[in-house]
Structure formats: structure tokens, C-alpha cells
Amino acid sequence: MLDITCDFKSELLGKFAIETEYDIVTVRQTIRQFAKDAGMGIVDQTRITTAVSELFRNMYNYAGGGKVFIESGDVEGHHALIVTCIDHGPGIENLDLAMSDGYTSGMGMGYGLPGAKRLVDRFEIQSKLNEGTTVRIMKWK
Amino acid sequence: MKESFNVKNLKNRIDRIEDILASVAAGDMEARIGSDIEDDFSGIEAAIDLLINDLTDELRERAKVQKELESRLSKIQEQQKTILQQQEDLLELSSPVSKVWDNILILPVIGTLDSQRTQVMMENLLQKIVDTGCTISILDITGVPTVDTQVANHLLKTVTAARLLGAECIISGISPAIAQTIVHLGIDLSAIRTKATLQDAMIYSMKQNKRSEEVKALANISFPNENEG
Amino acid sequence: MNQYEKRIPIIKIHDYLIVPIQVDMHDKQAIQLQSQILEEIARTRAKGVLIDISVLEMVDSFIGRMLSGMASMAAIMDTSVVIVGMQPAVAITLVELGLEMPGVDTALNMEKGMEMLERKLNTRKIDTY
Known part of the structure; x- marks a missing residue:
């Protein structure tokens, strides 16, 4: 449905579903382990773990859950850890607004998307009303 | 006219040539035909042996060259590793954090700050704060000629992150040029304690130390009826 | 009982409550902890709370907001x-996330945190004496 252009080669490391609050915790721990295995420093590990935690919470709260793909690939001359979150929720009506700092939706969230964007090296988002949202983030190793 | 050949045992000898060529192809460079029969066919056998000799020499030469290339390559890789390591070391060395007094850390920064160096510096300083338990640190940028927006933001981030750890970070030695840049860039440093010189920062830090000692002493004052408040 | 149901201990020592958070909390657990602490404050009439997050490898916006909300709620009590x-990595990440937690008191370690609480309590006593 939603396609974000793939301009890189990658290898799938894992595929997970976010269905409960526990999944948010276990999958973000898995991603920290992947980041550690990839040789990232402690600060970068924390950055990507925190960023995915924000994205997973959005999926859980607004779309009731979704799927997560973790890949390792070569992008723009960097080795990258790539996390793609796909949900089939209500979608985001105004992406620019959702990406602006200090914006909070009904549930008192906010920080989520713009904060996650600041923590990673590349951030792509696509959303269609009533169809869902796809977010892909990358962190260079 | 009919030519006559003087060849003995032709079938067996051709089989032997086949065998020898097969073992050479399989990598046995010692195999030779080495026939001691002298007739019209022995020339061909001798020529094949010579070719095998040449091939052996050639292969040996090639292996030698390859080995040399490999050793050069590994040397270059080794050097590259050293360069990378040194770059990292230099990055670490260029931001030495030292404890100069009870509870006080100093990080003197010298030279141009780029985003990467500031990042490493920030991580070092914060880690050192946690390791030493010092609650006051001075970031002295007297030796820094200019800063850009990104670097100024990193400095700001360092101070805020230090506060989250439970420590105060003071910036000293802001040159007129940097002050101008910071204000022109619209970066708000008002939330940060800045001191003109390292000396001022030291004096301030020691006063802070003394103050917390005094406040600590207050803990021993007893108040009557304190449980009825 | 798995790690998700493990209760986070709230320890009372003299006038203080000590809360060592030693699990990667999910959101419900964080909310539960917040109300538990507030109830303990009311029940024990504690004057100060030390929340130890030294083993937390990650604080995202939800836990960050829970902690600063906790501080404001306790303050009005x-x-x-x-x-x-x-941890330094957590502090850097929080700042980059945009969660600078203004108004929240922080300390490098338990000892310094305890000193800070004592100091606050004493200044308050002097003010009201």
C-alpha cells in the first residue's frame, strides 16, 4: 500500500509484531541488542532504542499495533541499522503538523515523531488517511 | 611415397602423456614423462616435459608475487588501522577532562570545534562527571576561535544533559567573536551560567563548594517541635 | 511472575521514600508506579522521594513525562x-528528544540525592521557624 522507495541493499534481521505493551518493551530491547552487535556506541544504542520506543507507542496507541521490520544495509555510503514500522491504523491527517515540535494529539503524546527524527540519521514517513502509516528510520553504524 | 615412423609402444606412451598432463592439471608440478626411449616420438615427450618445467617456474614466480602483494596489502591495512586508531586517540586526547579541585572538573577546549569532536567531548565530560561524582564542571573555551550553530547547540546540550545527571556545567572564556556569533545565531544561552575567564569560573565553583558545605552543616541544627510542623 | 509483573519496591527510610527502578518498564507499569508512590507519600507522610534510575538504559518520552509529572504532583503534596x-547516554538522548525536564531535581548518586533532600528540608525548616 504505502511504498517508501528503497535505494539501498539490505538484509532482514528480524520481523516482529507490536500487539501489546509488553511487545514495545521486548522489541526495543531486541533492537538495542542488534545495535550493540553492529558495534554502535552506547549513546547511539540509546538513541535508536528510544526512537523506536516512540514509534512503537504511536503504533500501539493510535493504530492498535503494527509490524516492525529490522534490517541491516548500506545506505549513502554508511552501514545502517534500518527499522521500518508499518501499521494499518487511521493514518495521520496533517503530517507537517504531526512532525512539528510541541504538537500533541488528544492523548497527550507529542515529542514522539519529531523527537524520534532528531535521534536518528534518516527518517522517512508516509501516511494515508484510513489506510495506515509507515515510518522508516535509519541509524549509521 | 610412404613415410615411415619409428615409434615403439605408441599406445602406452600416449596414455602416459595423458596421465602426466592430468596430474599436472590437478596441481602435481613434480610429474614428468621422463621417457628414456629414443625415437621419432621422444621429441614430443621432451617438449611436453619442457613446457611443464616452464609452467612450474611461471607458477612459482606468480605465487611469489602474489605473496608479496598480500603482505603489502596487509601492511597497508595495518597502517590504515593505525591511522584510524590515532584519529580516535587524538579525538580523545583533544578533550582531556581533569579533576582540579574537590568536586570540580575542568575541560579546556583548544582549537576548532566540529560537530563530531564536540559530540565526543560531550560524552567524555558527562561520563567523567558520573565516574568522579563531581557536581561542578567548567567547560573552558578560551582556546576556541569560532563556533557555528551546530557546535553552539552541542555545548548547550552538554550543559542541559549535565543538569539532568545532577551536575552544574559552567562555560568560561567566551571570546567577543563567539559572543557575537551566538547572539547573531539567535541561540539563547541565558539559561547557562557563563563566566568571563577560567579564573572567574574557578572562584565561582569554589564558592559553590563552600556554600554546599555550609548548607550541609545546617543539617546538624536541631529544631524544637520539628515534628509538629 | 515474569519481569513485567514484578513490583517495583518503594522503601521507606526515616522521612524519605527510596524507589529503585530496576526493570525496563512498560507504560502501564510506569503509570502504576506513579500512583503507588503518591499513595505511599500520603500514607507515610514522607518528606522526600529518591527515584534511582541508574540501571535504566533508556528513558523515552513516556517515562520522562511520568518522572517529571511525578515531581510536580509530589510538589503540590x-x-x-x-x-x-x-546515565550520560540517557541524559543526552532525553535532551535530543526535547525533554529537558525543567524544574525536576536531579542528583549524581544516592548520597548526593539524600544530601539534596536534607538541604531542602532544612531550608524549609529555617524559613518556617
């Missing part, structure tokens, strides 16, 4: 909260 032992 006349109790001070000090967040103790945040």
Missing part, C-alpha cells in the same frame, strides 16, 4: 522528588 543516577 509538599514533598520533594529527586531523580538519581541518570
Whole structure:
């Protein structure tokens, strides 16, 4: 449905579903382990773990859950850890607004998307009303 | 006219040539035909042996060259590793954090700050704060000629992150040029304690130390009826 | 009982409550902890709370907001909260996330946190004496 252009080669490391609050915790721990295995420093590990935690919470709260793909690939001359979150929720009506700092939706969230964007090296988002949202983030190793 | 050949045992000898060529192809460079029969066919056998000799020499030469290339390559890789390591070391060395007094850390920064160096510096300083338990640190940028927006933001981030750890970070030695840049860039440093010189920062830090000692002493004052408040 | 149901202990020592958070909390657990602490404050009439997060490898916006909300709520109950032992990587990430937690007191370690609470309590006593 939603396609974000793939301009890189990658290898799938894992595929997970976010269905409960526990999944948010276990999958973000898995991603920290992947980041550690990839040789990232402690600060970068924390950055990507925190960023995915924000994205997973959005999926859980607004779309009731979704799927997560973790890949390792070569992008723009960097080795990258790539996390793609796909949900089939209500979608985001105004992406620019959702990406602006200090914006909070009904549930008192906010920080989520713009904060996650600041923590990673590349951030792509696509959303269609009533169809869902796809977010892909990358962190260079 | 009919030519006559003087060849003995032709079938067996051709089989032997086949065998020898097969073992050479399989990598046995010692195999030779080495026939001691002298007739019209022995020339061909001798020529094949010579070719095998040449091939052996050639292969040996090639292996030698390859080995040399490999050793050069590994040397270059080794050097590259050293360069990378040194770059990292230099990055670490260029931001030495030292404890100069009870509870006080100093990080003197010298030279141009780029985003990467500031990042490493920030991580070092914060880690050192946690390791030493010092609650006051001075970031002295007297030796820094200019800063850009990104670097100024990193400095700001360092101070805020230090506060989250439970420590105060003071910036000293802001040159007129940097002050101008910071204000022109619209970066708000008002939330940060800045001191003109390292000396001022030291004096301030020691006063802070003394103050917390005094406040600590207050803990021993007893108040009557304190449980009825 | 798995790690998700493990209760986070709230320890009372003299006038203080000590809360060592030693699990990667999910959101419900964080909300539960918040109300548990507030109830303990009311029940024990504690004057200060030390929340030790030194083993937390990650604080995202939800837990960050829970902690700063905790501090404001305790403040209107006349109790001070000090967040103790945040890791440098966590602090850097929080700042980049945009969560600078203004108004929240922090300390490098338990000892310094305790000193800070005592100091606050004494200044308050001097003010009201």
C-alpha cells in the first residue's frame, strides 16, 4: 500500500509484531541488542532504542499495533541499522503538523515523531488517511 | 611415397602423456614423462616435459608475487588501522577532562570545534562527571576561535544533559567573536551560567563548594517541635 | 511472575521514600508506579522521594513525562522528588528528544540525592521557624 522507495541493499534481521505493551518493551530491547552487535556506541544504542520506543507507542496507541521490520544495509555510503514500522491504523491527517515540535494529539503524546527524527540519521514517513502509516528510520553504524 | 615412423609402444606412451598432463592439471608440478626411449616420438615427450618445467617456474614466480602483494596489502591495512586508531586517540586526547579541585572538573577546549569532536567531548565530560561524582564542571573555551550553530547547540546540550545527571556545567572564556556569533545565531544561552575567564569560573565553583558545605552543616541544627510542623 | 509483573519496591527510610527502578518498564507499569508512590507519600507522610534510575538504559518520552509529572504532583503534596543516577547516554538522548525536564531535581548518586533532600528540608525548616 504505502511504498517508501528503497535505494539501498539490505538484509532482514528480524520481523516482529507490536500487539501489546509488553511487545514495545521486548522489541526495543531486541533492537538495542542488534545495535550493540553492529558495534554502535552506547549513546547511539540509546538513541535508536528510544526512537523506536516512540514509534512503537504511536503504533500501539493510535493504530492498535503494527509490524516492525529490522534490517541491516548500506545506505549513502554508511552501514545502517534500518527499522521500518508499518501499521494499518487511521493514518495521520496533517503530517507537517504531526512532525512539528510541541504538537500533541488528544492523548497527550507529542515529542514522539519529531523527537524520534532528531535521534536518528534518516527518517522517512508516509501516511494515508484510513489506510495506515509507515515510518522508516535509519541509524549509521 | 610412404613415410615411415619409428615409434615403439605408441599406445602406452600416449596414455602416459595423458596421465602426466592430468596430474599436472590437478596441481602435481613434480610429474614428468621422463621417457628414456629414443625415437621419432621422444621429441614430443621432451617438449611436453619442457613446457611443464616452464609452467612450474611461471607458477612459482606468480605465487611469489602474489605473496608479496598480500603482505603489502596487509601492511597497508595495518597502517590504515593505525591511522584510524590515532584519529580516535587524538579525538580523545583533544578533550582531556581533569579533576582540579574537590568536586570540580575542568575541560579546556583548544582549537576548532566540529560537530563530531564536540559530540565526543560531550560524552567524555558527562561520563567523567558520573565516574568522579563531581557536581561542578567548567567547560573552558578560551582556546576556541569560532563556533557555528551546530557546535553552539552541542555545548548547550552538554550543559542541559549535565543538569539532568545532577551536575552544574559552567562555560568560561567566551571570546567577543563567539559572543557575537551566538547572539547573531539567535541561540539563547541565558539559561547557562557563563563566566568571563577560567579564573572567574574557578572562584565561582569554589564558592559553590563552600556554600554546599555550609548548607550541609545546617543539617546538624536541631529544631524544637520539628515534628509538629 | 515474569519481569513485567514484578513490583517495583518503594522503601521507606526515616522521612524519605527510596524507589529503585530496576526493570525496563512498560507504560502501564510506569503509570502504576506513579500512583503507588503518591499513595505511599500520603500514607507515610514522607518528606522526600529518591527515584534511582541508574540501571535504566533508556528513558523515552513516556517515562520522562511520568518522572517529571511525578515531581510536580509530589510538589503540590509538599514533598520533594529527586531523580538519581541518570546515565550520560540517557541524559543526552532525553535532551535530543526535547525533554529537558525543567524544574525536576536531579542528583549524581544516592548520597548526593539524600544530601539534596536534607538541604531542602532544612531550608524549609529555617524559613518556617
